[in-house]
Amino acid sequence: MNQAIRRAWVVAISMFALVLGSLTYVQFFQAQELKANPWNSRQLYQDFGRQRGAIIVDGRAIAESVPSNDQFNYQRVYNEPELYAHLSGYYSLSLGSSQLEKAEAEILAGTSSSLFYDRLVTLFSGVDPQGASIELTIDPQIQQLASDLIPDGQRGSIVVMEPSTGNILAMVSKPSYDPNLLSGHDTAVIAENAALLSEQPGLSIYSNPATESLVSPGSVFKLIDAAAALESGEYDAESEIPNPPALEFPGLDYTLPNYVTGNCASRTTADLEFALEQSCNTPFAQIALDLGEEAIAEQAAKFGFGERMTIPTDVVASVFPSDLSADQLAQSAVGQFDTRVTPLQMAMVSAAIANDGQQMKPQLVKSVRAADLELIDEPEPESLRQSVSGDTADQLTEWMVNVVDNGTATGAQVPGVRVAGKTGTAEVSETGDNAWFTGFAPADDPQVALSIVMENVDIPTGQQLTSPSAKRLIEAVLNR
Amino acid sequence: MSDVLTAPRSRRNVELLLLVLALAVAISASYLAGIDREEAFSEFFWTQGLTLTLMSLFLHIVLRVRAKYADPLILPIVVALNGLGLAMIHRLDLSAMQSNPDFAPVASQQVMWTAVAMGAAAALLILLRDHRLLRRFTYISLIVSAVLLLLPLAPAPIGLEINGARIWISVGIGTFQPGEIAKITLAIFFAGYLSTNRDLILLAGKKIGPLQFPRFRDLAPMAAAWLVSIGVLIFQRDLGSSILFFGLFMVMIYVATSRVSWVLIGLAMIGVGIFVALELFSHVALRFDSWLNAFSPDVYDRVPGGSHQVVQGLFGLANGGLAGTGLGAGRPDLVTYANSDMIIAALGEELGLIGVVAVVMLYVLLVSRGIRAALGTKDGFGKLLACGLSFTIALQCFVVIGGITRLIPLTGLTTPFMSAGGSSLLANWLIVALILLISETARRPAPTTPMKDSFPAAVGVNGKPMKKRTTKVATR
Numbered sequence: 001m002n003q004a005i006r007r008a009w010v011v012a013i014s015m016f017a018l019v020l021g022s023l024t025y026v027q028f029f030q031a032q033e034l035k036a037n038p039w040n041s042r043q044l045y046q047d048f049g050r051q052r053g054a055i056i057v058d059g060r061a062i063a064e065s066v067p068s069n070d071q072f073n074y075q076r077v078y079n080e081p082e083l084y085a086h087l088s089g090y091y092s093l094s095l096g097s098s099q100l101e102k103a104e105a106e107i108l109a110g111t112s113s114s115l116f117y118d119r120l121v122t123l124f125s126g127v128d129p130q131g132a133s134i135e136l137t138i139d140p141q142i143q144q145l146a147s148d149l150i151p152d153g154q155r156g157s158i159v160v161m162e163p164s165t166g167n168i169l170a171m172v173s174k175p176s177y178d179p180n181l182l183s184g185h186d187t188a189v190i191a192e193n194a195a196l197l198s199e200q201p202g203l204s205i206y207s208n209p210a211t212e213s214l215v216s217p218g219s220v221f222k223l224i225d226a227a228a229a230l231e232s233g234e235y236d237a238e239s240e241i242p243n244p245p246a247l248e249f250p251g252l253d254y255t256l257p258n259y260v261t262g263n264c265a266s267r268t269t270a271d272l273e274f275a276l277e278q279s280c281n282t283p284f285a286q287i288a289l290d291l292g293e294e295a296i297a298e299q300a301a302k303f304g305f306g307e308r309m310t311i312p313t314d315v316v317a318s319v320f321p322s323d324l325s326a327d328q329l330a331q332s333a334v335g336q337f338d339t340r341v342t343p344l345q346m347a348m349v350s351a352a353i354a355n356d357g358q359q360m361k362p363q364l365v366k367s368v369r370a371a372d373l374e375l376i377d378e379p380e381p382e383s384l385r386q387s388v389s390g391d392t393a394d395q396l397t398e399w400m401v402n403v404v405d406n407g408t409a410t411g412a413q414v415p416g417v418r419v420a421g422k423t424g425t426a427e428v429s430e431t432g433d434n435a436w437f438t439g440f441a442p443a444d445d446p447q448v449a450l451s452i453v454m455e456n457v458d459i460p461t462g463q464q465l466t467s468p469s470a471k472r473l474i475e476a477v478l479n480r
Numbered sequence: 481m482s483d484v485l486t487a488p489r490s491r492r493n494v495e496l497l498l499l500v501l502a503l504a505v506a507i508s509a510s511y512l513a514g515i516d517r518e519e520a521f522s523e524f525f526w527t528q529g530l531t532l533t534l535m536s537l538f539l540h541i542v543l544r545v546r547a548k549y550a551d552p553l554i555l556p557i558v559v560a561l562n563g564l565g566l567a568m569i570h571r572l573d574l575s576a577m578q579s580n581p582d583f584a585p586v587a588s589q590q591v592m593w594t595a596v597a598m599g600a601a602a603a604l605l606i607l608l609r610d611h612r613l614l615r616r617f618t619y620i621s622l623i624v625s626a627v628l629l630l631l632p633l634a635p636a637p638i639g640l641e642i643n644g645a646r647i648w649i650s651v652g653i654g655t656f657q658p659g660e661i662a663k664i665t666l667a668i669f670f671a672g673y674l675s676t677n678r679d680l681i682l683l684a685g686k687k688i689g690p691l692q693f694p695r696f697r698d699l700a701p702m703a704a705a706w707l708v709s710i711g712v713l714i715f716q717r718d719l720g721s722s723i724l725f726f727g728l729f730m731v732m733i734y735v736a737t738s739r740v741s742w743v744l745i746g747l748a749m750i751g752v753g754i755f756v757a758l759e760l761f762s763h764v765a766l767r768f769d770s771w772l773n774a775f776s777p778d779v780y781d782r783v784p785g786g787s788h789q790v791v792q793g794l795f796g797l798a799n800g801g802l803a804g805t806g807l808g809a810g811r812p813d814l815v816t817y818a819n820s821d822m823i824i825a826a827l828g829e830e831l832g833l834i835g836v837v838a839v840v841m842l843y844v845l846l847v848s849r850g851i852r853a854a855l856g857t858k859d860g861f862g863k864l865l866a867c868g869l870s871f872t873i874a875l876q877c878f879v880v881i882g883g884i885t886r887l888i889p890l891t892g893l894t895t896p897f898m899s900a901g902g903s904s905l906l907a908n909w910l911i912v913a914l915i916l917l918i919s920e921t922a923r924r925p926a927p928t929t930p931m932k933d934s935f936p937a938a939v940g941v942n943g944k945p946m947k948k949r950t951t952k953v954a955t956r
Contacts, residue, residue: 001735001736001738001860002855002863003738004735004736004737004738005735005851005854005855005863005867006851006855007734008734008735008851008871009847011731012847012851012870012871012874012875013848013874015877015878015882016840016847016874016877016878018878018882018887019840019877019878019881019885019887020840022882022885023797023828023833023837023840023881024833025885026794026797026798026828026886027798027800027801027802027828027833027836028801028802028833030794030798031797031798031799031801032798033798034794034795034797034798035795035798035799037775037795039780039791039795040795040798041814042796042799042810042811042814045811045814046811070579071578
C-alpha cells in the first residue's frame, strides 16, 4: 500500500509543480502582456488613485487633483477651464489624456525617472506617492487678454512668446471647451459630454489649434521670401523687382494678381521695403521663381518648417510644398496653394528675426517641482538654429517696422514703441479668409513676439481682429 | 528503501516555536493590511490576533496532552494559512467598505468561524483518541454523507440556491455547505469499506493483457462514487465539488488496490462524465468556453458564464508580478469573489509571485506531512484516510490555482483554510485534526513496557532484546 501512497504523493507534488509553473508563467512571463491589455483597468485605477501633480500658472493651479470620496480617491479639477483647456488638455478615465496632461504624464504621476529618489523615499516611508507639479511660462494676464481678443464664436489662435528665451507667455485658441466635462469618473457621462463637444463647430478636443492645426499663412509667408532673398546675396535693399499687376505663366490661363485695392499698383517696380509694406504678391512670386523652389524651402526649413517638436506638447510640422510647377511655386511663395503653418510657427519666425536671427525653442514649462516644492527641473532656454544672419535679421526688422509705420499693419502702432510686423490674408474659401498678424516689439530690444490668426473671416473683420489686437498685447507685455 | 529511522521524540517544542513564527506571519500580515488605511490597530486586528493566538495555543496544549507524538509541522502551517487568509479577507473588507459604506465586513465572521473550527478540531482530538474508532462508523458515514448531500436539495426553508448552485443550507445564523463535511464522511466510508474489502477486490478479477481488471460487482463503490459526483454536478450544479469527490475516491481506490486499471477506469469515467456534462449542461460548456477563449470580447462580456472573473484575476496576478504590490497597495477588490474563490489571485497581486509560491509551498509541506502520516501508520484504514484527505487538499489547490491561472477551467472552489466561508474552514480543520491523530499513531513509539497479552518484556518486536526506551522505530 505504501508504494501506492508514494505514487499518490508524486501525483500531488506534480499538481503543485504545475500550478507553480502556471503562476510563474502568469506573474512573470505573461505579466507585461497582461498589464498592457486594454481591459486591464488597474493601471488607470493606480494612476487615478494617486495624487497627481498640479499644472500651475503664476502660483495658481489651473489643473489639480483634489480628494474625492469615490473609489479613485482623487478627482482632477480644472480651474479656469476654458482659458487653459488647449494647454492643459484633459485627463480622462475613458478618453485617456491630452496636451500637457499627456506630454508630462510621468512627471505629473510621479513615475518619471527624474523623481526616482522621491519614489524611493515614499516606498520606504509608506506615504502615498505624489506627483510633481509643473509651472508654466504663461502670464495669466496676457493669456486672459489674448482670450478676450478672440470674440466668442470666432475660430482663431494667438501665440505670444519671448524672443530671447522661447518662453510662451500666452497661447490661446477658440473655440475652447471645459476639460472638467471629460474628467469625471462616470464613463457614460464622459461619452455623452464628448459627443456634445464634438458637435460644436470648429472645435476639436483632441488638438491644440495653436500647435496642431495647419492653416494657410498668406502674406505673412513673404517674410520667409524676403529672408531667402537677402540670404541668397542676389538681392539687397536697393534691388528693384518687377511689380506687374499680375504675373502670367506661359501656357496657363491662371494669373497671380496683386491685391486689387492696395497701393501696389502705384509702382511698376518695387524694392523689398515697398513690396513688404504694401504686401505686393508679384515681386515675391518673382523672387521665388528666380531663386527656385529649393532656396525658399531651405529658408523655410531654417525657420523650422518641416520639423515636429515637443514643447513639451506636440507641435506638428509646418509645410512648404515640394515638386512645384512655376505657378504653384509662385502661389506657395505668397503663402497660398499648399503652404500650411501652425500659428506657433509664425510666432517663431518673428521671434527668430527679433532675436538676431537665432531661433529659440518655444517652451511652455518654466519649472518642475516635487510635491514638497523642491525644484526638480528648470528647462534652460534652448537655441534651435540660426535662421538668418544677424544682418538679414536687422534688415528684415527695419522693413517690418516700416510695415507698421506706413504699410498694412498701422493698426499695430504703439505710441513711443517701434513695432515690427507683417499682416497676411490667405484666401481659403468663398466665404472668408485667414487674417494674420505676426511681429515683435520693441524693434531695438525685442521683448515680445507674437502671431495672431483669425480663420475664415471677411477682410474688414480680419483687419480689426489682428493688428489692433497685436497693439494691445504688445502694450500689455511691455507694461508688465 | 528510504525508511528514515528517528528516535521517537514528541517535537512539541518545535511545534511551539513554529507556531510563534506562524502567528507572527499572520498577525503582521493583518497589521500590514490595515497600515495603508491608517487602520492598523483596529478592533479587527486585536480580535484576529487574540483569537488565532489563544486557539492555536489551546490546540497545541491539547496535542501535548492527547497526541504527544503528532506531526509538529501541521498545526503551524495551517495556522499560518488561516491567518494569512484572515488578513486578506480583512484587507478586502476595507476596500469594499470604502466604495460601499453599507458593506457588511466578512472578516469578523471569518474570525468567529476560525474559533469555531479550531474548537471543533480540539474537540475531535479530545473525544476521538484513536482514528481507528471511526472505522466502526463506515456505513453510518455513508448514510450521513447521503443526508448531507441531499440537504441542500430540500425545499426552501432549508435548501438555498446561491449563484445558480444548490449547495447551501440555511442554519439559523447563516448559511452552511454540508458538502464540505460530506467530503470527510465519504472519506471515512471509503477508507472503511476499502480497508475491509480490499483483499476480496484484489483477488477476484479478470486479467486482460498486463492489467488486471476488477470484477463488475467490485466496481460498485467506484460506480457509487461516479454517481455521487455526477449527482452533485447535475442537481447541485457544483463542478468543483464533483471533481473533488471523484478525485478523493480515485486516490483511495488506487491506494487500496495499487491497480493502475482502476485509475484507467476512473479516468475513462471522468471522460464520460465531462463529455456528458458538456453536452447536457450549458454552465459546464460555458466554463470550458470561458477557459479556452477567455480573451475574446464576446466571451469576456458574456452574462452569465463570461471570462471576466478569470481575466480580472490574471490582471491581478500580473499586477503583482514578482514582488507584489504589498498588502493593501494593490487592487484585488476589482476581482469578483476575491475573498473566496479568487483569494489566490488577491494574494498573488499583493504578495507577488514570491509570496504566493511561499503559500503554495506551505500546502506542499502540509500535504507531504499528511502523506507521511499515511505511510507511517500501520493500519490500512488510517493509511487510506490520511492519504485520501491529504490528496484532496492537493487536488483542491490544483483545481483552484489552476483555474485562476487558466491552466484548467475555473471552477468555484474554496482555497483550503484561506477562503472566506465557514463550512470549508470547519471541514478543513476537522481534516487537520484527523491527520494529526493519524500522524500520532504513525510517530508514536512502539510500546516498550509489557502490555497484557503481549510478548515478554525482554523480547522486542523482532524477537531481539530491547536495549533502551529509545529504541529506534521506523516512523515512516
